[in-house]
Amino acid sequence: MELTNGTAIEQFVLLGFGIEQQKQFLLLSFFTILYVLTLVENITIIILVHVDAHLAQLPMYILLSNFSWLEMCYVTATVPRMLFDLASSHGVISFHACFLQFYIFFSLGNTECFFLSTMALDRYLAICHPLRYPQIMSPNICHCLVAACWILGFLWYLIPLYFLFNLSFCGPNIIDHFLCDPGPILSLACPPLGNAPLLCQIFMDALFLGNASFVVLSYCVVSLTLTKPSYEGSRRKAFSTISFHLVVVTLFYGSVGGMYLAPSGESQSEVTKAVTLFYTAFTPFLNPIIYCLRNDQVKEALGRLLRRKMKFLRRKETV
Numbered sequence: 001m002e003l004t005n006g007t008a009i010e011q012f013v014l015l016g017f018g019i020e021q022q023k024q025f026l027l028l029s030f031f032t033i034l035y036v037l038t039l040v041e042n043i044t045i046i047i048l049v050h051v052d053a054h055l056a057q058l059p060m061y062i063l064l065s066n067f068s069w070l071e072m073c074y075v076t077a078t079v080p081r082m083l084f085d086l087a088s089s090h091g092v093i094s095f096h097a098c099f100l101q102f103y104i105f106f107s108l109g110n111t112e113c114f115f116l117s118t119m120a121l122d123r124y125l126a127i128c129h130p131l132r133y134p135q136i137m138s139p140n141i142c143h144c145l146v147a148a149c150w151i152l153g154f155l156w157y158l159i160p161l162y163f164l165f166n167l168s169f170c171g172p173n174i175i176d177h178f179l180c181d182p183g184p185i186l187s188l189a190c191p192p193l194g195n196a197p198l199l200c201q202i203f204m205d206a207l208f209l210g211n212a213s214f215v216v217l218s219y220c221v222v223s224l225t226l227t228k229p230s231y232e233g234s235r236r237k238a239f240s241t242i243s244f245h246l247v248v249v250t251l252f253y254g255s256v257g258g259m260y261l262a263p264s265g266e267s268q269s270e271v272t273k274a275v276t277l278f279y280t281a282f283t284p285f286l287n288p289i290i291y292c293l294r295n296d297q298v299k300e301a302l303g304r305l306l307r308r309k310m311k312f313l314r315r316k317e318t319v
Helices: 021-051 059-076 079-088 095-128 139-155 158-165 182-188 196-226 235-260 269-292 296-318
Strands: 011-014 092-094
Touching (some): 021 059, 021 079, 021 296, 059 079, 059 095, 059 269, 095 139, 095 158, 095 182, 095 196, 095 235, 158 182, 158 196, 182 196, 196 235, 269 296
Antiparallel strands (some): 011 092
16 A cells, blocks of 8 residues: 555545547436436336236245345446536546555455356246255245355455455556556556455455356256147247346346456556546446346236326325
């Protein structure tokens, strides 16, 4: 945390997008609307699952409602700070706030990896072991899996964070990004860096490759199972369900993998910002739409909720 002349770094400067003020205002307006819509979408899913007695007992929708809460936390960890910097052209963030943002942001990303694996496991059990599925994926077990995803997500990166936090920073303290990311932070550290870069890469690769491999393997087994003659009647509906899951998985792992598994130096700064912006702001907005666009059960639950609301309003007017 100290410069070579002995003075301590107390803050970093986030350069953001490096564009003129008029374009900053356009970005501010656009991402404010996108952020609000993202919150509205995910809150709607959470409310639907919790107020609908049928959906509240189904493991897939228990996972989906918790995934929506995760997406709200994920987008809130980065976008409000980005909006603040766009509005004020401030860009200054304290040393501890920078590391706190980095830890929360990465922990939520880790949690999303575990959630996607759990949702793949749920689809595997539902399609490949339908008779045992109600016993294996009971609501209580589903809630335990949700808790495990959150705990593992926030514990996973503690060791690399400790080594990063104890690095010395020689200056400058300028981060060419709109958030605190380990790559730009490591580039500001003065040698020797010790085991910090290696530990960051090992933990990141293990998490990414482990979960991605599990998800791919699960959906491959599911797809092979659905090709059997016994699934001829329900094949189309099942393929429709897992296809939307695969779109969400591809959006997340495709963007994150391109960012963090590519060799250092290959990604330009502007490309890095664009990809980071995609999976921090756009995917939390797109995921609820993808999951619920052609989901009949969600549509029916929304219809029941609206009908109950209309009846309540009519009774209120009558009284």
